[in-house]
Amino acid sequence: MKINLVVELEDKPGQLLKVLTPIAKYGGNIIGIIHNRKVQQKSVLVDVVFEIAEDRADKLLEEIKSSGITIRNVNEIKLSEKISVLLVGHIIHTDISDTINRIDSTGFAEVTEMDISMPELNKPSTALITISAVNKEKLEEALKILRKICEEKKIKVVEPLNEEA
Amino acid sequence: MIKIAIIGFGTVGQGVAELLLRKKNEIEERIGKFKVIAVADSKSSVVGDVDLEKALSEKKKRGRLSGNKTAMEIVEDFEYDVLFECTPTNVESGEPGLTHIKTALKRGKNVITSNKGPLVVAYNELCKLAEKNSCKLGFEATVGGAMPLIKLVKNDLAGSGILRIRGILNGTCNYILSRMEVERMPYEQILSEAIELGIAEADPSYDVKGIDAAAKLVIIANALLEKNVRFEDVHIEGIEDLTPEAFEVAVKRGYTIRLIAEVGETLRVSPRLVPLNHPLNIYGTLNAAEIITETAGRVFVIGRGAGKLETASAMISDLIDIYDRRDLRC
Numbered sequence: 001m002k003i004n005l006v007v008e009l010e011d012k013p014g015q016l017l018k019v020l021t022p023i024a025k026y027g028g029n030i031i032g033i034i035h036n037r038k039v040q041q042k043s044v045l046v047d048v049v050f051e052i053a054e055d056r057a058d059k060l061l062e063e064i065k066s067s068g069i070t071i072r073n074v075n076e077i078k079l080s081e082k083i084s085v086l087l088v089g090h091i092i093h094t095d096i097s098d099t100i101n102r103i104d105s106t107g108f109a110e111v112t113e114m115d116i117s118m119p120e121l122n123k124p125s126t127a128l129i130t131i132s133a134v135n136k137e138k139l140e141e142a143l144k145i146l147r148k149i150c151e152e153k154k155i156k157v158v159e160p161l162n163e164e165a
Numbered sequence: 166m167i168k169i170a171i172i173g174f175g176t177v178g179q180g181v182a183e184l185l186l187r188k189k190n191e192i193e194e195r196i197g198k199f200k201v202i203a204v205a206d207s208k209s210s211v212v213g214d215v216d217l218e219k220a221l222s223e224k225k226k227r228g229r230l231s232g233n234k235t236a237m238e239i240v241e242d243f244e245y246d247v248l249f250e251c252t253p254t255n256v257e258s259g260e261p262g263l264t265h266i267k268t269a270l271k272r273g274k275n276v277i278t279s280n281k282g283p284l285v286v287a288y289n290e291l292c293k294l295a296e297k298n299s300c301k302l303g304f305e306a307t308v309g310g311a312m313p314l315i316k317l318v319k320n321d322l323a324g325s326g327i328l329r330i331r332g333i334l335n336g337t338c339n340y341i342l343s344r345m346e347v348e349r350m351p352y353e354q355i356l357s358e359a360i361e362l363g364i365a366e367a368d369p370s371y372d373v374k375g376i377d378a379a380a381k382l383v384i385i386a387n388a389l390l391e392k393n394v395r396f397e398d399v400h401i402e403g404i405e406d407l408t409p410e411a412f413e414v415a416v417k418r419g420y421t422i423r424l425i426a427e428v429g430e431t432l433r434v435s436p437r438l439v440p441l442n443h444p445l446n447i448y449g450t451l452n453a454a455e456i457i458t459e460t461a462g463r464v465f466v467i468g469r470g471a472g473k474l475e476t477a478s479a480m481i482s483d484l485i486d487i488y489d490r491r492d493l494r495c
Contacts, residue, residue, distance in 0.1 A: 084418065086438055088411045115418065117410045126410040128418050156406045158415075158422055160438040161331070161445070 001057060002031070004107065005048045006073040007064070018067050019048060026060045028052040032107035045072060049107035079110065079132035081139040085146070087127045089155035092118065099149055109133035109142035167199040167488060170243060172236045172265055173251030174206035174224055177279045177306070180477030181249050182217045188481065196488035203243050205236040207252075212239065240265045241272075247487065249480060250278035256380045256396060259286035270294040270302065277483045279306035279476050281380045285396050288387040303483025304388070308381045309334060309452045311475035312468030316486060318389045318456060326459030327390055331427035334381040336450035336470040337365045337372040338404050338424040342436075343448040346421045349409040364450060374403035375424060375434040382426040382434060390428055402435040421446055429457075 009015040016035070023030060034047040052060060065071055091099070104110040113130035131146065133139035143159070150157045169185070171178050185192070185201065193199065201215040209229040211220050223230055240248065248269040252262045262280035267287075269276050271294060278284070283291065284304055295302045305315045309332075318327060333339050337359065344355045356373070359365035371377050379399040386392035404424050415422055420438040423445060427433055439446050444465045447453045452470030457463050469475040 084420075084438070086411060086415055086420075086422070088406055088408060115414055117414050119408070119410050124406070124408055124410075126408060126414045128414045156402075156436075158407075158411070158436045158438055160420070161425065161440070161443065 001054045002049065002051050002077040002079075003057060004073075004075045004077050005050070005061075005064075005071065007046050007048065008043050008070040008072055009046055011042050011044050016046060018069055019046070019064055022060055022063045022067070023048070023050050023052070026052060026056045026063075028056075028060065032105050034107075047107075049077065077108070077134055079112065079134060081134070081136050082112065082130055082132040083139055083143065084113075084128055084130045084160060085143070086158035087129060087150065087155050088158065089124050089150070089153070091116065091125050091127050091155060094153035094155065099146075099153070102149055103131060103142055103145060106138075106142060106145065108138040167196060167247065168245045169199055169201045169247055169249060170203040170205075170239055170245035171201060171249040171251065172205050172240060173249075173253070173262075173280075174204055174220075174230070175251065175253065176473045177476050177480075178204070178206070178249070178251035179221060179224065180473035181251060181480055182221055184474065184477045184481050186217050192481065192485065195485045195491055197490060202245055203234070203239045204230060205234065205239050206230060207236070210234045210236065210239060212243070236261070236265065237268075240268050245274060247275040247277060247484065250276055250280055250283075251480075252280055254280050254282040254380070256282050256285045256376065259283040263287060266291060266302070267294060270298055270300055273298040273300050275301045275303070275487055277303040277306075277480050277487070279304075279480055281307045281377075281384060284384045284387075285380045288384065289393060301487045303480070303487060304384065305483050306476045306479035308384050309454060309466075309468065309479075310336075310470040310472060311478050312452045312454065312466050312470060313479075313482075314385070314454050314466060315388060316482070317464075317466065322456060322458060322461060322464065325461035327456060328459055329427065329429035329457040330385050330389060330454060331425055331429075331445075331457075332454030333423055333445060333447060333452055334426045334454075334470065335372055335375075335378040335424060336452055337369065338375075338378070339447065339452070340364050340450045341373070342404060342407070342421075342423055345407065345409060346412045346416065347448075349412060351409060352405065352407060373405055375401045375426075378424060378426040379432075379434045382428055382432055385426075386428040386432055392428065392432075394432060398432055400431065400433040400435070402433075404436055407436060416441070423447075 029051040032049040100111045112132040116127040118125040203212045210232045211230045259282040263283040266276050266283050341355050379401045386394050423439045425437040453467040
């Protein structure tokens, strides 16, 4: 499962490790950290998005709490909206993992499916990728990021017909 | 007696002449008697009580008409009631059609055109001119050929709250893409066959780069959604980069690819994934449009987007729309 955890940390070195170390210990995979909102003189709010096996989540949160960290908010991120787009171009040679990472690292959207066809070396390849996001607005935002990446990498994006009125 | 002038005597102008001959009785039943008082192409003309049969055979045999009055002289000086403007499209300047249409409207003459250029360049100006001079401008033939769209939306869907319109507005692209879907052949190969068959122009860029579809989209946006937009406002992508593999991957997942022109919040012409069972998934040179409304749901039309008689038939429907004597309520 994917979790968005908001914690309040003292504004001094080493505090973030108190959150990240237990996540790593329970086998969690950190997707994104947003670390810039000062709430008071001496503390900051930090958003951590990570993935973790469902049966370990409770234990992990308890451990973070017991280390004295104030948890402001915990949310499971459900990717309820999805869209499939077709990419045509040099998808592999333009660093496919970078393309995927830049979507996944948003924390609100990820590439959940990918179907690639490579005809010949040095010829354009094709991929049908599915992006999932927490809601429609975030899906549109993820799509914008993808359009920008593909413009940079000269990959053609074929988007689906939008089925809403 | 309704007096007609035909300016532009290429494929479309000749198509109009043929239909005026062939459908004379049917048309006169609806609008009363008419006659053609002038026909002009870019370098010659025939004026007076024009014998269309003769004009058609003359043009066919000699490549020109017998007289020397210029198109502009006719548009400016002759006493016609309605001008059929069938000159070739130029989406940048709109000329020569733009000057013809403006001149006729300023004189209070009705105009029926198949020429996209003037409408893309100056839709609002032309509408104001028509209104000011109490005359009508018919342009059904500029979008989708014989496929009814302009009058369908303006008249039959009036009051339904048009939200978006999208569709396939270029038959050449659709022909290429539907063959790529079915035969999985490379784009270049199908394009060169299309050129050989006369489905694509020798210089196909106007079609395959999406320019033609974008011009039509601008007309739709201005005329049917009151957008007040220009050609430069359209985001345009063509079909040249598409590969057979793209179709393979798409079809495997239940989609095909079609060049879709869409106006809603934004204007764009681009290849899109279309579900295989979607009504816009049409094959060959056909055109199609989906009109998404607030109160009437979705309405689809499919028809022939180009061709001599198809385009002319849309112009004849404008003629009848302007002069119809019949009350359609019974």
